[in-house]
Amino acid sequence: xxxxxxxxxxxxxxxxxxxxxxxxxxxxxxxxxxxxxxxxxxxxxxxxxxxxxxxxxxxxxxxxxxxxxxxxxxxxxxxxxxxxxxxxxxxxxxxxxxxxxxxxxxxxxxxxxxxxxxxxxxxxxxxxxxxxxxxxxxxxxxxxxxxxxxxxxxxxxxxxxxxxxxxxxxxxxxxxxxxxxxxxxxxxxxxxxxxxxxxxxxxxxxxxxxxxxxxxxxxxxxxxxxxxxxxxxxxxxxxxxxxxxxxxxxxxxxxxxxxxxxxxxxxxxxxxxxxxxxxxxxxxxxxxxxxxxxxxxxxxxxxxxxxxxxxxxxxxxxxxxxxxxxxxxxxxxxxxxxxxxxxxxxxxxxxxxxxxxxxxxxxxxxxxxxxxxxxxxxxxxxxxxxxxxxxxxxxxxxxxxxxxxxxxxxxxxxxxxxxxxxxxxxxxx
Numbered sequence: 356x357x358x359x360x361x362x363x364x365x366x367x368x369x370x371x372x373x374x375x376x377x378x379x380x381x382x383x384x385x386x387x388x389x390x391x392x393x394x395x396x397x398x399x400x401x402x403x404x405x406x407x408x409x410x411x412x413x414x415x416x417x418x419x420x421x422x423x424x425x426x427x428x429x430x431x432x433x434x435x436x437x438x439x440x441x442x443x444x445x446x447x448x449x450x451x452x453x454x455x456x457x458x459x460x461x462x463x464x465x466x467x468x469x470x471x472x473x474x475x476x477x478x479x480x481x482x483x484x485x486x487x488x489x490x491x492x493x494x495x496x497x498x499x500x501x502x503x504x505x506x507x508x509x510x511x512x513x514x515x516x517x518x519x520x521x522x523x524x525x526x527x528x529x530x531x532x533x534x535x536x537x538x539x540x541x542x543x544x545x546x547x548x549x550x551x552x553x554x555x556x557x558x559x560x561x562x563x564x565x566x567x568x569x570x571x572x573x574x575x576x577x578x579x580x581x582x583x584x585x586x587x588x589x590x591x592x593x594x595x596x597x598x599x600x601x602x603x604x605x606x607x608x609x610x611x612x613x614x615x616x617x618x619x620x621x622x623x624x625x626x627x628x629x630x631x632x633x634x635x636x637x638x639x640x641x642x643x644x645x646x647x648x649x650x651x652x653x654x655x656x657x658x659x660x661x662x663x664x665x666x667x668x669x670x671x672x673x674x675x676x677x678x679x680x681x682x683x684x685x686x687x688x689x690x691x692x693x694x695x696x697x698x699x700x701x702x703x704x705x706x707x708x709x710x711x712x713x714x715x716x717x718x719x720x721x722x723x724x725x726x727x728x729x730x731x732x733x734x735x736x737x738x739x740x741x742x743x744x745x746x747x748x749x750x751x752x753x754x755x756x757x758x759x760x761x762x763x764x765x766x767x768x769x770x771x772x773x774x775x776x777x778x779x780x781x782x783x784x
Contacts (some may be wrong), residue, residue, distance in 0.1 A: 381637050382738050386681040388656060392632035396458050401469035401714040402722070405751035407774055412754070413744035417699065417783050420742065423484075423491045423768075424777040428476030430770040431553070432611070432690070432758035433777065434507035438529050440483045441491070441760075441768060443777060445476030448503025448519035449552030455578055458630075466714050469752060471773050477501045479516065481532055482777070489779065498525060498534040506556025506612070508565060510594055517554035517567055520546035522592060541565075542597035545585045548572045551626075553689075557612035558594070560619045565592040566602060566643075568609030574629050575663045576652040587651050589623065589643055605649035605675065611691040611758065612643075613706070618732055624688035624708055625678070627655060631663075633716035637681035638688050640708060640727055640734065650675035680734040685713035686721035690759040690770070694726070697765035699782045705729040707741065707767060709756040722746045724756050724769060742769060742780060 381387055414420045424430075427445055434442040454460045478501060483493035498516075506517035514527040516538065523538035544554055544567060551570025558565055571587040572578055589609055591602040608626040615622055621643045627636035628651070636655040648671060650657065652664035657677035660667070682688050690709025694702050705728040710721035724742035727734050745754045754771040761767055769778040 381634060382681050382683050384680055386637050388659060389632060389634050391635055393630065396461065398633055398717045399462065399465045399715055400717050400719060401465050402719055402746055402750055402752035403468060404773055405747060405753055407753045410753060412742045412778060414742055414780050418780055419783050420778055420780040422776050423779045424482055424494060427480065427775040428473055429471060429772050430775060430777055431505050431772055432507055433760045433768050433770050434509065435760050435762050436509065440481055442497060442507055443480045444504040444507055445478050445480060446503035447475035449549040469714060471775055473775055475503060477503065479504060495532050503552060505553045508556050508558040510558045510562040515556060515565055517556040519549055519552045519554060520544055522565065522567060542592050542599055545569055548582060551608045553610055555610055555612045557614050557621060560614060563594055565594050566612050566621055567592060568612050568623060570608035571651065575661060602645055603643045603647045605651045607651040610689045613691045613693055616693055622691065624691045626687055629715050634684050637684050638686050639678040639682055640680045641678035644676065647676045648674050680727060682708060683720055685716050687711040687713060689757045692759045692761045694761055695763045697763055702726050707759045709759040709769060711755050711757055722752065722755060724759060
């Protein structure tokens with residue numbers, strides 16, 4: 356190992372072993388925001404992987420959970436097909452992003468400590484439970500040779516896949532078990548550097564448009580604003596022609612998108628900025644307004660100015676929209692799915708959120724699936740822990756939840772990209 360790398364690794368491990376600090380929870384529509392705290396390096400601790408062995412996630416009384424697929428290759432998001440089949444997007448991207456500061460190199464070392472060593476599959480895998488008994492006895496590669504696929508949507512007989520560099524589509528007929536050929540390009544997506552590589556995807560209720568979440572190319576524009584062209588936003592793409600335009604901007608990393616049933620409203624979970632303390636800035640769940648600006652990089656949680664973004668833009672700050680609901684700082688929300696009454700009275704109205712878990716605070720947070728209750732189509736009340744146990748009693752990580760998908764027949768599908776498992780939680784019958 357080169358001396359510079361060895362020294363950086365030693366420093367990273369020192370931060371990994373740092374004693375735990377106080378934890379401040381901030382959730383809901385009006386979180387308490389402490390004063391920013393900056394230092395040479397942010398607090399960095401990531402739980403080391405340990406595997407599930409004979410354990411499984413913990414779910415509320417009256418519910419059961421089981422693994423329906425294991426030994427996958429970095430499952431990230433899932434899609435429920437009309438006949439009940441499940442498609443799993445497997446992949447990992449963004450590896451070409453160069454470091455611009457020594458702290459970026461160290462942060463990369465820390466993050467890698469919490470990842471699966473399995474290479475990304477660059478494929479879609481289909482799971483089928485033909486007899487409806489909860490066991491998915493068929494598993495088949497639906498499509499391969501993709502480029503870090505992430506977002507999935509089925510619209511008017513076409514399966515759309517958001518790779519890290521392009522939105523593509525396949526023709527799809529009900530019950531199909533593998534793609535009939537290579538995909539068709541719909542639109543190229545911003546992919547230079549790809550600091551945040553995931554491309555979230557949702558379709559409008561009428562299928563006319565696709566919405567793609569595109570993350571920033573930095574934490575706080577340290578690569579310059581030219582590197583942020585067409586980044587930190589949601590694109591609206593014409594499903595037929597591929598023509599696109601910005602739908603909403605200033606969203607640092609919109610990692611999952613969903614359409615709210617009954618209203619047609621687009622919602623997103625967004626990962627916020629780092630390096631100003633363990634309790635700043637809250638990641639959030641928000642409705643996404645057409646033409647709206649959500650602050651990044653100039654401000655956070657509405658109009659709280661971030662002086663690190665230079666040059667500043669007071670007009671942008673004044674226009675910044677306050678998000679709807681804080682999930683807590685650094686929980687790394689990567690999945691969102693609206694529930695149905697089939698999930699039981701406790702979870703009948705609201706959204707499940709997959710929290711991948713922190714790397715940049717001493718006390719880890721996230722590493723679970725929570726439920727945000729809604730009333731009158733808006734978040735109402737504190738989040739409820741639903742699927743936990745991803746951290747064991749020694750603080751090691753058995754798994755890390757990513758995408759969450761609700762089966763309207765009564766199941767929650769959870770992609771776990773550390774143990775390479777897909778879990779299925781159901782109400783006990």
